[in-house]
Structures are given as C-alpha cells and as structure tokens.
Amino acid sequence: MRTVGVVVLALLAVVYLFPFYWMVTTAVRPLADFYQFPAPIFPSEVTLEPFSSVMIGRQFVTLLRNSLIACLGAVVFGIAIGMLIAYPVTRLPVPPAFRRGLLNWILSLRFLPPIVVVIPFFDIIRRLGLYDALGSLVLLYTVFSLPFATWMLRGFLLEVPLEIEEAALIDGASRLRAFFTVLLPQLAPALLATAVITFALAWSEFMFGFILTATQRSQTFPIGVASLVTQFQIIWNEMAAAGTVAAIVPILLLLFARRYVVTALTFGAVREKA
Amino acid sequence: MTPYLLVAPPVLLLAALVIYPLVYNVVLSLRNYRTGEFVGLHNFARAFDDPLFFASLRATGVYVSWALATEILLGLALALLVHRTIRSGWARTLIYVLFFIPMVTPPVVAGVIARLMYSPNYGVINVALAKLGLIDTEILWLSEPGTAMFAVLSVDVWQWMPFVFLVCFAGLQSVPMDTVEAARVDGAGGWRLFRHVELPYLRSLLMLVVVFRFTDTFRVFDHVQVLTGGGPGASTEFLSLYLYRIAFKFFNLSYAAALSLFVLAVASVAFAVLGRYLGKEVGE
Amino acid sequence: MRRTWLVWLVVGLLLLTSTGLAAPQLPPKPAELTMAVVAGGETKGLKAILPIWQREKGVRVKLVEFPYPALYEKLVTAFQANAATFDLLIADDPWMPKFGSEQWLVPLDSTFGYVRDPDIFPVVYDLGSWPPPRGPVPPDERGKSRHLYAITLVGNVEFFMYRKDLVPAPASWNAVIANAKKVHNPSRPLYGYVIRGAKGNPVVSEFTPVLLSYGGRIFDDNWKVVLNSKQAVDALTFFAKELKRYSPPGVANYDAAERAREIATGRAAQGFIWPAEITDIVENPSVSKVVGKMGYTLAPRGPGGKHAPLIGNWLLAIPKGSKNQRWAYEFILWATSAKVQRPYAEGGGIPFRRSVLLNPAMNKKFPFFKAMADSLAAPPEWRPRTDQWFAVEAILGTHVNAALAGIETPQQAIARSASEIEKHMREAGYYR
Numbered sequence: 001m002r003t004v005g006v007v008v009l010a011l012l013a014v015v016y017l018f019p020f021y022w023m024v025t026t027a028v029r030p031l032a033d034f035y036q037f038p039a040p041i042f043p044s045e046v047t048l049e050p051f052s053s054v055m056i057g058r059q060f061v062t063l064l065r066n067s068l069i070a071c072l073g074a075v076v077f078g079i080a081i082g083m084l085i086a087y088p089v090t091r092l093p094v095p096p097a098f099r100r101g102l103l104n105w106i107l108s109l110r111f112l113p114p115i116v117v118v119i120p121f122f123d124i125i126r127r128l129g130l131y132d133a134l135g136s137l138v139l140l141y142t143v144f145s146l147p148f149a150t151w152m153l154r155g156f157l158l159e160v161p162l163e164i165e166e167a168a169l170i171d172g173a174s175r176l177r178a179f180f181t182v183l184l185p186q187l188a189p190a191l192l193a194t195a196v197i198t199f200a201l202a203w204s205e206f207m208f209g210f211i212l213t214a215t216q217r218s219q220t221f222p223i224g225v226a227s228l229v230t231q232f233q234i235i236w237n238e239m240a241a242a243g244t245v246a247a248i249v250p251i252l253l254l255l256f257a258r259r260y261v262v263t264a265l266t267f268g269a270v271r272e273k274a
Numbered sequence: 275m276t277p278y279l280l281v282a283p284p285v286l287l288l289a290a291l292v293i294y295p296l297v298y299n300v301v302l303s304l305r306n307y308r309t310g311e312f313v314g315l316h317n318f319a320r321a322f323d324d325p326l327f328f329a330s331l332r333a334t335g336v337y338v339s340w341a342l343a344t345e346i347l348l349g350l351a352l353a354l355l356v357h358r359t360i361r362s363g364w365a366r367t368l369i370y371v372l373f374f375i376p377m378v379t380p381p382v383v384a385g386v387i388a389r390l391m392y393s394p395n396y397g398v399i400n401v402a403l404a405k406l407g408l409i410d411t412e413i414l415w416l417s418e419p420g421t422a423m424f425a426v427l428s429v430d431v432w433q434w435m436p437f438v439f440l441v442c443f444a445g446l447q448s449v450p451m452d453t454v455e456a457a458r459v460d461g462a463g464g465w466r467l468f469r470h471v472e473l474p475y476l477r478s479l480l481m482l483v484v485v486f487r488f489t490d491t492f493r494v495f496d497h498v499q500v501l502t503g504g505g506p507g508a509s510t511e512f513l514s515l516y517l518y519r520i521a522f523k524f525f526n527l528s529y530a531a532a533l534s535l536f537v538l539a540v541a542s543v544a545f546a547v548l549g550r551y552l553g554k555e556v557g558e
Numbered sequence: 559m560r561r562t563w564l565v566w567l568v569v570g571l572l573l574l575t576s577t578g579l580a581a582p583q584l585p586p587k588p589a590e591l592t593m594a595v596v597a598g599g600e601t602k603g604l605k606a607i608l609p610i611w612q613r614e615k616g617v618r619v620k621l622v623e624f625p626y627p628a629l630y631e632k633l634v635t636a637f638q639a640n641a642a643t644f645d646l647l648i649a650d651d652p653w654m655p656k657f658g659s660e661q662w663l664v665p666l667d668s669t670f671g672y673v674r675d676p677d678i679f680p681v682v683y684d685l686g687s688w689p690p691p692r693g694p695v696p697p698d699e700r701g702k703s704r705h706l707y708a709i710t711l712v713g714n715v716e717f718f719m720y721r722k723d724l725v726p727a728p729a730s731w732n733a734v735i736a737n738a739k740k741v742h743n744p745s746r747p748l749y750g751y752v753i754r755g756a757k758g759n760p761v762v763s764e765f766t767p768v769l770l771s772y773g774g775r776i777f778d779d780n781w782k783v784v785l786n787s788k789q790a791v792d793a794l795t796f797f798a799k800e801l802k803r804y805s806p807p808g809v810a811n812y813d814a815a816e817r818a819r820e821i822a823t824g825r826a827a828q829g830f831i832w833p834a835e836i837t838d839i840v841e842n843p844s845v846s847k848v849v850g851k852m853g854y855t856l857a858p859r860g861p862g863g864k865h866a867p868l869i870g871n872w873l874l875a876i877p878k879g880s881k882n883q884r885w886a887y888e889f890i891l892w893a894t895s896a897k898v899q900r901p902y903a904e905g906g907g908i909p910f911r912r913s914v915l916l917n918p919a920m921n922k923k924f925p926f927f928k929a930m931a932d933s934l935a936a937p938p939e940w941r942p943r944t945d946q947w948f949a950v951e952a953i954l955g956t957h958v959n960a961a962l963a964g965i966e967t968p969q970q971a972i973a974r975s976a977s978e979i980e981k982h983m984r985e986a987g988y989y990r
Contacts, residue, residue, distance in 0.1 A: 005359030010503035012352065013372060019432060020375050022398065023387045035822050035845040038401040039390070069350065080470075081284045104549050107485065109288065111541040112295075113493040114532040115514040119302075119521060123415035131635075143291055146284075151482070175276075204380045208497040214624060214632045220381040222496075227625040229386065229500060230598045232814040232834045236390065243383030250378035251371065258370055265444040308987060326956075328979075393816065394808035395825075396745075417755075417810035417963050503759035506810045507960025524949040524982065 023247075025241035027051065033235050054238040055245065059216060060224050064245070067221040069134055070209075071202045074141030075195045081142065082149035086180070090157040091165070103154065110147040116205045125212055132214045140212070141202040149198050152264050156190035193264030196257045200250040203213075220247050296538075302531035318531035328532060329508050331540075332518035334492065337421065339513060341430045341491045342484065348431070349438025350480070354468060356439075357446040373436035381433065385497030388429045392416055392501075421508035422502050426510050429497045434490065436481050445479040446472060486550050492541065513537055565732035588882040590618035591889060593646040594633060599834050600712050600872055603907010607696065607898055615892070617885060619646075626650075632873050637662040637877060645880040646889060646962040648711055648872045651685050656945040657875070658707060659696065664876040667704035670887045672706060677896060677912050681937040686873055690943040694779045697988060708873035709894050713910025715933045716763060717926070719821070719840070720832045722853030731771065731796065731858045734828060741827045750804030752826035753797075755962045756813040758955040764830055765958045767868050768801075769793045770939050771860030776950065776979065777942050781988045785954075786976035793860070795966035798961040810963035822846040824855075830857070832870070833908045836926050854929035854938060869938035871910070894979025908910040939957045953978045 027050055029043040036044075047269040054060050085106065103262060121140065130136035168178040184191075209220040216224075225246065228239040254261060257272075303317050321327050360366055376384070390401045391397050392415040415421045449472055457471045495514040498504065504511035504519075511519075517537070521530035595601050600860050601621065608619055622644070630653060636643045637660065649657060653730055657663055666686075674683060684691050688709035689699040720728060725737035738750025747931055754760045769775075774790035777783060802809065818839040820826040824847045831840065831854070857867040874893065877884040892898060896913055898962040903909040903920060908930075914920055915931035941947050954975045961971035983989065 002359050005355050009352075009355060009369075011361070012368075016372065016432070016436075019381075019384070019387055019391065022391060023379070023383065025534065026390065032845050035819055035839075035847075037396055037823055039396055039398055041398065055665060078324045083279065084280050086285050088280045092277040092280075094277050100549055106288075108542075108545050108549070110293065110486065111492075111545045112292065113489075113514060113537055113541060115493065115495070115517045115521075116299070116541075117295040119527060119530065119534075120298035121291075123298065124291075124294060143288065146288070148486075200378050204376060204496075206380070206382060213629045215622070222382055225380055226382045226496075226500070227597065232599070232832060233627060233818070233838060234386065234813075234815040236386070236815075238376070239383065239386055243387070244377060246383065247375055247379045251374060254371065254374050254378075258367060260445045262370065262440070262447070265441045386679045393811075395806055396816075396819065412807045414808040414810075419963075420964060422811075502811065503757045504958075505959050506963030507757075507965045508956055509965065513958075519952055523952045526949075526982075526985065529985075 013131075022248075023240045023243050026236055027238075027244045028241075029237050031237060050237040050241040051245070054228075054241050058224070058238070059117075060221070060242055062248075063215050063219050063221045064210060065223040066134055066216075066218055067203065068249075070137040070220055071199050073134075073138035074145050074202045075198050077138065077142040078145040078149040078196060078198050079153070079191060082146055082153050084159055085146075086150050086153040091155055091162070095262055103150070106150045107147050109143070114144075118207060120209050121208070122211060131212065132218050134218045136222065137209060137218070140208050141205060145198045146201055149194055151195070153190070154195045156187055156194075156264075160186050163177050189260040190264065192257045193260035196250075196253050196261050197264055199253060201248070203250055282500075299531040299534050299538075302528050303535060305528055307526050307528035313528075318536075320529060321533055323538060326508055326511070326516060326520050330511050330513050333508075333510060334494075334512045337427065337430075337494065337510075338488065338491045340423075340427050341434075342487055344427070344431050345435045345438050346483065348482070349435045350442050350476075351484075352435070352439045353442035353446055354472075356443060358464070370440065373439055375432045377436050379433065381429075381496035382500055384429050384433055385500035388425065388497070389416070389501050392425050409505055416502055417506050419506060422506060422510050426494075426498050426501055430494065431493060431500065433497075434487065438487065441479055441483050442476060445476045449475045481548070481551055488544060488548065489541075491546075583886050584888065587615075587617050588645075588885055590620050591645040591882055591886055592620050592622060592643065592744075593648075594629060594644045595621050595623055595648050596629050596634075596650075596872070597625050599838060599906075599954055600714075600908075603902040603905050603909075604648075604711065604893075606905020606907065607893065607945050610898070610901060611889065611892060615888070617889075618891065633657075633877075636879065640879045642881045643881045644877055645882045645886045647875055647877060649708065649875055651869065651871045651873060652684065652941045652947045653694065654688060654708065654873065655690075655832065655943045655947070659699050659945065662878060663707040664878055664880070664883055664887075665707055666709070666887065667706045669883070669933070673827050678709075678894075679910065679912065679934040679937070681715075681869065681905035681940075682871070682910055685710065685869065685871055685939075685940060686875075693940075694777055694781050696944050697781070697990070708875035709890055710871045710910045711874045711893065711914075712872035712908045713930065713934065714834070714870040714872065714908055715930055715938050716767065716830055716832055716857065716870065717929045717933045718857050719829060719836075719926075720854050720855070721824075721827045721848070721851055723851045724827055727853055727855045728828070729855075731768075731860055733801060734858050735804075737828060738801075742804045747806070747825055749806045749820070749826045750828065752812070752817050752820045752829040753801060753805050753809040753962070754812050754814055754817045754830065755805075755809040755959060756811055757959040759951055760813050760948055760955075761959045761962060762951050762955045763802075763870075765794070765797055765954075766939070767830065767857045767866045768797050768860065770866035771858065771862060771864050772796070773860065773862035773864065776954070781944070781983060783980040785979065786973055789862070790972050791794050791968050794972055796962055797958075798964075798968055800970075802962060810959060820921050821852075822848060824848050824851075831926075831940055833926060833930065835932065837906060837924075840923070850925075852925070856929060856932045867933040867936055867938040869934075869940050904957060922969050944988075946983060946988075947949050949982050949986075950979050953982065 016162055025043050028046045028048065030045055030047055033040055033044050088094065089102055125131050125136045165178050168182045204222055206222045209223045213219045214224060225239055225242045228235045304312060304314065356369055367520050391399050394400060394412045394414050400412050413421060415425050453471060457467055462470065493514055494512055498510055498515060502510045504515045514516060517533055520526055520533060535558055562955055612618055633647060683706060687704055687706050689695045689702055691704065720737065725743050728734040728737050741748055742750035754764050769790060772789045772793035774787055774793050776785050806826065814835055817829060818835045821829065822839050823847055840846055840852060841849055856865050859865045874890050876883050880886055896911055899909045899911045899914045903914055909915060912931060915927040921927045957966060957971035957975040960966040961968050
C-alpha cells in the first residue's frame with residue numbers, strides 16, 4: 001500500500017514538475033533552440049542571457065519593484081481592514097445573524113468577476129487621478145484580497161481563547177492595549193501566514209494591472225511578461241525567464257513561513273468544530 | 275456600539291466599491307453607447323438574440339464544472355495519499371514547495387509554456403506520446419474544439435489542484451489523533467476512516483474551496499488569452515473573454531454593461547446556493 | 559518698358575516667396591520633443607536615426623514606449639484631454655479613421671504647406687489623409703474637407719514568400735497550388751504552404767488578401783455588408799480547404815511565431831510574410847536554415863486577376879495638443895527624407911521610399927525590398943476606413959478561424975460573419 005502510494009506520488013510529481021522544468025529550461029535556451037523540430041528536451045546550450053536581457057535590458061526590475069509595492073501594500077491594508085472586520089465579529093458581542101451576514105457578504109465580494117467591474121473601476125480610478133499609478137492597484141488588490149484575509153483572520157481569532165484578553169482587561173488594560181500587547185503577539189505567526197497567502201494570490205493578478213496601467217511607472221510583473229507576446233513574435237526565452245523570476249519570489253516567502261501557511265489554509269474551519 | 279463602529283468604515287468603503295459599479299452598469303446598459311440616448315431594455319433584448327453570448331455561457335459552464343470536479347477529486351485524493359503514506363517532515367515540506375510552484379506561476383506564463391508544449395509538430399507532448407507509441411498521428415491540441423478545451427483545462431488543473439491539495443492536507447492534519455485512533459480500534463479501514471471520520475471534518479473546508487475555485491474558474495481569462503485566444507472559432511471563448519471583446523474591441527460599453535449584469539446575476543445565484551450550504555457548515 | 563517693370567516685379571516676388579519657403583523662420587528650439595511609440599521591433603530603425611537628428615539639429619527626441627494595446631488607449635486619453643503630453647506619435651494605420659474623424663491631429667498640408675514627393679508611393683499619402691480618398695467614407699465624415707495628417711514611418715506591407723531553390727515565383731493562386739503540389743511531402747516533412755491561422759487579427763491578415771483577390775469585399779461604397787457573396791465563399795473554400803491541405807497540421811492556432819518557425823526550419827515552402835518577420839527570423843542566420851533561399855514577391859492574384867497585398871503602416875503624426883508643432887513637423891520632414899531613409903533602413907527600419915526600395919545595393923542586403931516596392935505600387939489594399947474595424951476584424955476572425963479549424967463550413971462562416979458585422983454596423987450608426 002505504501003509503496004504504491006509513493007510510486008503514484010512520484011509519478012504525479014514528475015507530471016507536475018515537467019512544465020516547470022520546461023519553463024526553467026526555456027529560460028536558459030538560446031533562441032536557436034526554438035527553431036528546431038521537434039523541440040530539444042535538453043537545451044543545446046545553457047545561457048543566462050535571457051535573464052539579464054529581460055531584467056536589465058527591458059527594465060523588468062522596475063516592474064518587479066512595482067509588483068512588490070502593490071502586493072505588499074495590499075497585504076498590509078488587507079490584513080488591517082480584514083482585522084477591523086474580523087475582530088469585532090469574533091471578539092465582541094454581536095448577534096449571530098449580523099456576524100453570519102457580514103462574513104458571507106465579504107465572501108460574496110469574491111464572486112464579482114473582474115471583467116464586470118473593470119470598466120466602472122476604470123472610471124473611478126480616472127476620476128481619482130490614479131490612472132497609471134500604483135495607488136490604484138494597491139486599492140484594488142486590497143479589496144480583492146479581503147475575502148481571503150478576513151476569513152483566515154476569523155479562523156485564527158477563534159482559536160485564541162477569550163480568557164487571555166479578559167485577563168488583561170481585568171488588570172486594567174484598555175481594549176486597544178489588550179489588542180496590541182496580548183492578542184497581536186499571539187497572532188503573529190497567523191498574520192505571517194495570511195500575509196504570505198494574500199501576497200501569493202495578488203502576485204499573479206493580470207486584468208486590473210493590464211487595464212489600469214500604461215507605462216513601466218506602474219506596470220506589474222505579469223503585465224510585462226504578457227508584453228513579450230508581440231504582434232509578430234513571442235520572445236519565448238525571455239518570457240520564461242521572467243516567469244521563473246516571478247515564481248521564485250513567492251516560493252521563497254513560502255519556504256520562510258511554511259509551517260504557518262499550512263495552518264492558515266484550514267481557515268480555522270476545522271478546529272472550531274473539534 | 276463599538277463593534278459596529280469598527281466595522282462601519284471598511285464596510286461602507288467596500289459597499290461603495292460594489293454599488294458604484296452596479297449603478298454605473300445599470301445606467302450604461304439602458305443607453306446607446308455612442309449617442310447616450312435612452313434605449314430601454316434594448317441591450318438586454320439583444321443578449322437573447324446573441325448566439326455567441328450563449329456559446330460563451332455554455333463554454334464557461336463546461337469549463338467550471340470540469341475544472342471544479344477534477345481539481346477537487348484529485349486534490350482530495352492526493353491529500354489523503356500524502357497524509358497516509360508520507361510521514362517524514364522534510365518530505366512533506368518538499369511536497370508543499372513542489373505543489374506551490376504552479377500556484378504562483380503567473381497564468382500568462384503558464385499559458386505560453388503550455389502553448390510551447392502543446393504545439394503540434396514542435397511541442398514536447400506530441401513527441402513524448404509518439405515515442406511511447408500512444409499516437410501515430412499528431413493530436414491537434416489547440417485547433418480542435420474538444421482538445422483545445424482539454425488544453426485550457428489542463429493548465430487550470432495544473433495551477434490550482436495544488437491549492438485544493440494544500441487546503442485538504444492542512445485539514446486532514448488537524449483531525450484529532452485520538453478520534454482517528456478510536457475509529458481504528460473500532461476496526462475502521464482506509465475508506466471507512468475517510469468517510470466517517472475525516473470527511474466530516476473536511477466538509478466545511480471543502481465548501482470554502484468550492485467557493486474559491488468556483489469564483490476563480492468562472493472568471494478565467496489570462497492563460498486562455500495566450501493559449502487559444504478563445505479559439506478555434508468560439509469554442510474556448512469564455513464569458514470574460516467575450517465580455518472583454520465587446521468592451522475593448524467593439525467599444526460597445528452599453529452592451530458590455532448589460533452582459534455584465536447577466537453575469538452578475540449568474541454569480542449571485544451561484545453564491546446564494548453555495549452560501550446556504552456554507553452558512554450551514556461554517557456559520558455556527 | 560512698363561512690361562519689363564512688371565516682369566521684374568513678378569520675378570522679384572517669386573524670388574522673395576521662394577526664399578521665404580526655402581528658409582522658413584523656425585521658432586526657437588525646444589529642449590526636447592516627446593514621442594509616443596509602440597514597444598517592439600517597429601522602432602528599431604527610428605532608434606538608429608535619432609542620434610543623427612540630435613547631432614544635426616541639437617534637439618533631443620525622447621521616446622515613450624507603450625505595448626501595442628496600451629499605446630492606442632494612452633493616445634486617446636491624451637487627445638481627449640488635449641494634453642501637451644506628446645509632440646509626435648506613431649499610429650497604426652487602422653487608427654487613422656478614429657484620429658481623423660475626431661480631428662485630433664495637426665493637418666500637415668494646410669498648416670505647414672507640405673508638398674507631396676513623387677519618390678513616395680501615392681498610397682502612403684492616401685493612408686495619411688482623412689476622409690479617405692477612395693473606398694467608402696463613414697457617414698458623419700462625408701462633408702469634411704480632406705487633409706493630410708500623417709506620413710508613414712514604418713512601411714509595413716504584407717507580401718508573399720516562396721522557396722526560390724525549390725519552386726518558381728507564383729503569380730497566381732493556381733501557381734501557388736501547383737508549387738505546393740510539387741514539393742508537398744509531409745513525411746519529410748516539407749509542407750507546400752503555411753497559414754498564420756490563429757483567431758482574430760492573424761487569420762484576418764491572411765484571409766483578406768485571398769478574399770480581395772477573389773473579388774470579394776466586406777463593404778460596398780455605402781457600408782452595406784456585401785460579404786455574403788459567391789466570391790467570398792469561394793475564397794474561403796480555397797483558403798480553408800485547398801491551402802490548408804498543403805499546410806502543417808494545426809495551423810488554426812498558428813500565429814506569426816509559429817509560421818516563422820516553419821519557414822525558418824525549412825519545413826514549409828510558401829506563405830505570406832510581413833517585413834519584420836524577415837529581418838528578425840527568416841533571414842537571421844542565427845536561427846534560420848533558409849537564409850538566401852527565400853524569394854519574395856507580390857501577393858498572388860486570384861481568379862479576378864487582382865493582386866491584393868495588405869498594407870499595415872505605422873504613421874508619424876503631430877497631436878493638436880503639442881506645444882512644439884513646428885519642430886515636430888521639422889522632424890517628420892527630416893525622418894522621411896530620402897537622405898535619412900538609408901541609415902534608417904540599414905539600422906533595421908522598414909523604409910517606404912521608391913528610391914530606397916529599388917536601390918540595387920539595398921536589395922542585395924535586403925532581398926525583399928523589391929517585393930515591397932511592387933506591393934506598395936500595386937497599390938495595396940487597406941483595412942476599410944472605419945473606426946469600427948477592430949470589431950469587424952474580431953467577428954470575421956472568429957468565423958474564418960472556425961472554418962479553418964473545420965468547425966464551420968465556409969458558407970456558414972461567411973453568412974454568420976456578414977450578419978454579425980451588419981448587426982454591429984447598424985448599432986454603430988452606419989445605416990439610417
């Protein structure tokens with residue numbers, strides 16, 4: 001039974017890794033490899049030129065910076081606002097109907113298909129003077145990360161016993177102080193995990209980035225990657241190089257916060273029933 | 275009063291960001307997009323007479339159901355497999371990272387890599403299948419309706435089955451050991467253990483996963499755009515691609531708004547259905 | 559005596575005015591000119607000549623690059639605000655109807671007295687004029703007086719390529735099929751033809767020259783949709799059955815990248831081509847196995863006897879919001895002059911002047927220049943002059959692609975395209 005399991009897993013791993021292998025090797029191939037039939041499985045020669053050409057030659061470092069700013073901004077605001085919603089409904093006395101209604105409504109935000117709201121948002125953004133500015137992306141990525149962030153925070157908050165805070169309150173601390181000195185330290189790993197997942201989900205966003213930005217001043221990484229599909233040519237190797245860079249950033253984050261991420265993914269939904 | 279005071283500012287902001295687009299779309303949809311004159315329900319009536327819109331609705335339905343079914347079944351099975359067979363900590367870490375990779379690859383890149391791999395004549399998939407003796411003529415992955423749908427689905431499954439896996443796996447780990455042991459003592463084997471002990475724990479999580487995967491597959495856009503562009507014909511032209519075309523190629527913002535409201539209605543119905551179950555499961 | 563006096567007066571006046579024309583008073587030099595351009599290979603030649611301009615005139619030209627779809631949208635946004643963001647721009651020629659009817663550009667003839675140059679193909683001037691001098695004119699534009707708003711910078715035109723080591727130059731579609739029959743051998747593999755058949759713009763660029771050469775049209779002179787005709791069905795049948803038979807499997811999802819790969823690896827013998835693909839791939843020795851083996855010629859003629867290459871120029875123009883219009887005009891004159899077109903071409907640009915395209919030395923270096931000159935003289939066909947073209951292209955591009963993939967019959971594809979295009983044009987106010 002176990003050996004069968006391991007074999008199945010190994011096979012699946014191969015299937016799963018193969019496209020990734022193809023991406024990374026595509027990124028180190030010279031252009032000539034794309035003009036052979038069939039595509040050689042191994043690169044005919046390994047070159048790092050696509051990386052330098054796309055990151056420095058095409059100034060994709062700027063886009064990387066933009067992506068980092070937009071996603072980190074969304075993470076910070078998403079968690080702060082998510083906390084503003086999750087904290088009261090889990091720690092303060094509210095009617096259950098209110099709690100359920102609010103949480104469900106937040107979740108329903110995720111049901112708004114971007115294509116439905118992109119034109120009105122474009123209009124708002126233009127009126128605010130945020131067209132082609134990173135601020136607009138921070139705003140929208142925050143909004144779209146809220147369902148996830150709120151639900152995760154809610155799960156974590158439910159896990160922290162109410163008594164911990166109450167003890168502090170009895171000692172004469174204000175609720176605000178109790179929140180910052182008692183609850184928040186308890187939640188630190190959870191916040192980290194929520195941050196990583198929120199970040200990873202905002203990282204690949206395409207449609208808003210595509211429509212609300214115009215220049216490298218504010219374009220995010222995926223938009224730059226898409227621009228390598230030009231009218232007459234696809235710059236395969238540089239595109240794959242950019243894709244590899246794009247995947248590495250969140251992977252590093254995951255390695256850094258892996259233990260907490262796995263817990264975060266249960267949304268607290270399981271433990272609460274246990 | 276405090277809970278309401280804390281909740282109010284973000285909720286009002288969010289409400290504004292939801293209501294404004296709604297009103298905006300309603301206003302647009304009742305007017306002619308060039309002249310601005312009031313045309314009543316003309317744009318809605320037009321949708322009923324638009325075969326391409328229904329084609330895109332159908333294609334989206336096919337896509338969402340296949341993607342959801344495959345991702346959930348595969349993800350759950352994989353989670354069980356890993357949970358039961360892999361014990362060592364580092365091996366589990368390796369598996370997380372491995373399956374995290376597809377999730378964080380930008381869909382546009384995933385689409386282009388898939389286009390390289392699926393390409394007939396050149397692509398590695400046909401070459402591999404031929405070498406294994408499974409095919410003797412080229413499969414035209416991207417230029418026949420059925421296989422093109424398979425190709426765009428496969429990218430989605432590659433990217434997002436891991437999400438289901440990671441969530442389910444995390445859920446399985448949080449099933450209390452004593453409950454599992456007790457069931458074991460009662461003689462529960464693999465399937466019964468899953469059906470009667472683990473699944474009840476996972477149910478609410480699976481509901482959430484269904485919600486997130488539904489919303490994401492319903493809005494699919496990026497990788498399809500580079501992989502098939504909606505072709506061949508209109509066979510992979512999903513709702514968001516079709517709406518994109520109406521809004522940004524035809525510049526018919528009024529018709530796009532009318533269709534948007536349709537899409538929103540579909541999304542609301544789906545949410546109402548899913549939300550009810552979810553409310554039962556998670557809402558205490 | 560009196561007569562002599564009059565003659566002298568006239569001569570004097572002529573001299574005065576001509577010197578006035580020859581050395582116009584230029585306003586003081588601006589610090590720099592800002593130019594909106596598309597990101598990609600189209601600006602290779604431009605980047606090669608900018609240092610020369612700066613050396614000669616002492617005015618910097620700053621390029622702001624946008625990806626293709628963003629450029630159009632960015633320009634429209636700037637124009638609507640009448641902003642002084644840009645002094646110059648390059649525009650894809652199907653954008654001219656929108657820019658022309660909104661009168662966003664500075665007319666070059668009435669403002670600066672531009673004089674036409676016989677070395678430049680008339681089609682270039684036709685393309686830069688609004689309302690269009692031939693073909694149907696959009697209903698709201700009919701009464702307007704015609705001006706020249708833009709001059710070509712990138713002389714893109716679609717023409718035909720063939721393996722000159724294997725087959726003779728085909729002048730007609732029958733010859734193309736004969737050539738294909740002669741060399742087609744899928745087991746080698748060598749395909750007789752290759753189609754860039756992907757949905758949307760790619761397949762429409764491939765099909766339009768076939769359609770027109772068969773005598774089919776999308777619109778008549780009053781924008782009535784006349785696509786649903788025997789000629790159009792014949793053209794599509796030929797395209798989706800006959801040409802496809804000699805093409806590699808799966809061309810219904812081929813874009814330029816895939817087509818160029820088939821040609822460059824020597825697996826396909828004939829097909830359409832745009833200049834940018836030749837310099838980047840087909841004649842690029844680092845990736846291509848067919849360098850020197852390709853012949854280039856005019857798009858084949860159809861049963862109607864007509865050659866119908868497709869034009870796709872990038873045009874230089876000055877937005878009305880610019881504060882440095884006079885110097886921007888100076889740049890256009892300079893960049894399109896015969897003197898500058900040579901370094902422009904040698905730097906990788908696509909030239910458009912007769913004297914450069916027909917120059918024997920240049921043809922040695924760029925073997926496709928002659929075919930380009932022939933195509934520009936044909937004259938090439940343009941996309942119908944309407945700001946609704948992108949919608950028409952999206953509709954036609956879906957159904958022609960479906961026919962190529964075998965999902966729709968040619969009859970169905972043509973009939974559906976025609977009725978959807980008509981529905982769209984009605985909505986856009988073309989019929990009253």
